[in-house]
Amino acid sequence: MSAIQLPFNTDEILAGLKPWVECESPTFDASAVNRMMDLAAYDLAAAGAVIERIPGRMGFGGSVRARFPHTDMGKPGVLISGHLDTVHPVGTLAQNPWRVEGNHCYGPGIQDMKAGCYMAVEAMRHIAMAGLQTPLPVTILFTPDEEVGTPSTRDLIEMEARKNRYVLVPEPTDPKCGAVTGRYAIARFKLRTSGRASHAGWALKDGRPAIHGMARKIIEIEAMSSEDCTFSVGVIHAGQWVNCVADSCEIEVLSMAKRQHDLDAGVQKMLALAGEANDIQTEVWRTYTRPVWEADEGTLALFEIGKSVAAxxxxxLTHGSAGGGSDGNFTGALGIPTLDSIGARGAGLHTPNEHIFIDSLTERSRFMAGLLMRLGGQG
Structure with a gap:
């Protein structure tokens, strides 16, 4: 039996995926993420993997590394890299509960990227049940902090990738079945304006409103966007009482560019916003960066193998470079052949309407299994 003939069953995949989706796991809730890692660790162990739990740090949850038994275990093979944190806070399930409506299955984090991660486990489970062995040893690594730039596990991912010949990233694919073979560079920033507090009623003129100062900065930041480098303000925190002039305001900014030198220039523009004007001090910090990943010969050769399996x-299977970061930025930038966005098809990414297309579940599970059996061999 070839890998693409394995008996994947949509109802079985949905039944296994449901507990993952109903275990809400927002990045900033380490306990919730760890509960999700427990579920994944159990399913990986049930699929035959040797499990290693890696403690979290920097306030984030832990990671799960699963190695599948192989005659060449320990030699360079295939790394499947995914994350189990989501952007959805606990309670989102009440707004977007698990449900099946026609060809759509809904739930927080189902598209990004619990379905893709689960299908990777399902692929390895079916390979083992069929008595097959992948040509190369397979490792699955699930991490807890991708949605905030992977600050606590980047070195873990990069070191694991260096041990392997190929990296597969089951981030969601687009409806046209496009894989990602390159990603834009990304930088994140925090800004703080500091002014002077006062009573907003009887001493308004004595204050120096940090919110007003930041509003000017936001307009300035978003006006810097161009075709080469974009800037977006996504988070604002300021004030506690409407009758007080706020003396502090903080924002978070995301910048993205297709080329590294454009991002580097954008970083300098952002850092140049620091200074003082109208008795309001502005501070700027760059936080986390994802390097640009441009497809090289190794990644394009890997894509051709994937294209053959898809056929x-x-x-x-099509391919191209994409915005939106993933851990493929890190592995691809290292020069390790990487194929990204080979997970479930769906829509509503990062919204209360997030869902997958059910008819992609067996298709993508079969694709993952076929790819794992083709890499390093003739299967």
């Missing part, structure tokens, strides 16, 4: 299954 055997019956769909056309």
């Amino acid at each position: 055997d299954i019956g769909f056309v």
